[in-house]
Amino acid sequence: MRKLALPNLTVSDALTACLAHVGDADRATRLLSVQAHLVAAEQDYHHNASLTTLHKIEPTDDVLGLVSEKEMVALYEGNFSRTKTQGRQIYDAVRAAATHGICPLCGVQRANTLDHHLAKTEHPTFSITPINLVPSCSDCNHSKLTHQPSSSAEEALHPYYDFVDDDRWLFATVVEEDPASLIFFADPPGHWDQTKRARVIRHFGSLSLARLYTSQSSDHLPSMRFRLEMLLSSTGPEGVRQHLLEELNDRLRDRNNSWQIAMYDALSKSQWYCSGGFVIA
Ligand SMILES: [Zn+2]
Incomplete structure (x- = not known):
């Protein structure tokens, strides 16, 4: 696994870009009302990822009971990864951090997708959080286990936080x-x-x-x-x-x-x- 620099984009940048294409006023209001929570959760994520304790973040069914998991997934798919949206500019910037366009997980194939390190179905809060989005090839993205780890040893390697090239393995x-x-x-x-x-x-x-x-x-x-x-x-x-x-x-x-x-x-x-x-x- 190859280490990558942390994205310099935040969940606020991502949400602002996504909101440009949310036409429904009620949905836009509810998304704005959880912005502060998404920012706090992003800080919590950074803290835990630095300590290999992401497994301590409990899965949720929604964001504060205000935005459902389905809505967060739809936000990612419709307003963030979809081409010709403002969110896609953030998506592309995060993906472009892969060195030479190579997947950091296998070090071989093209990084043509973004992998949700914590799965968006288990953790809708982090659906568009840049530090939870890792450039990867399709094979690594699909092979990665989605089950919730129960200990540090079960946590998947995270290219923004882990360095494992200090010795040969x-x-x-x-x-x-x-x-x-x-x-x-x-x-x-x-x-x-x-x-x-x-x-x-x-x-x-x-x-x-x-x-x-x-x-x-x-x-x-x-x-x-x-x-x-x-x-x-x-x-x-x-x-x-x-x-x-x-x-x-x-x-x-x-x-x-x-x-x-x-x-x-x-x-x-x-x-x-x-x-x-x-x-x-
Ligand atoms: Zn790969």
Whole structure:
């Protein structure tokens, strides 16, 4: 997971933009009447997210009994994510925070949606709160578990609040069969606290990242073959290994975890692969 900077937009910015397209006077009055509550809830969210205690925020059926869950969901869908609305400008600005447009949850696919970190059906109060809206790809958005966590360890990683790239946790092993492939797994360091370890393992499993990274690496491996064959014939297995280590070290200068880092690390450690495992029989 890649960390993102907190959005500099607030729920007040989002509500003001959404209200521009609320024609019904009664609905607009009720939405305005909960604005102060949405602002206070946003501060509470920020406080809890900073402490990994978002699970302490209880789900609700509505906002202060004045605006229903259905109305908040309709506000998000009709006045915030819908194109050509003022709300959509806020939506697009939040989504644009994804580095290079890449989903921060998987680090691979395009961030083409916003994921409600706390689901809008369980927490209608945060339906249009920017710090609850995380750029993500469609797959990560749909795979994310929507059930209410009951402890910090059950909380999904939050790209605005969590940083898990301070040490290596993503690894792979080579399946030494023709054609070579990789199996990815999460193995966080023992010096991390149990909560952080559990959350990373849960993140990796719930988003089916093993499958995604195997698919990415299987697509990439054939493109390396020609270069490795040249190296094997000129410098032997050690030359192949040195090349793979250079590719690994180049990437480690940028971050600690990516499927490419796990792949080059695993390939460089496989004597079978370095001795010609990449050659198609
Ligand atoms: Zn993703």
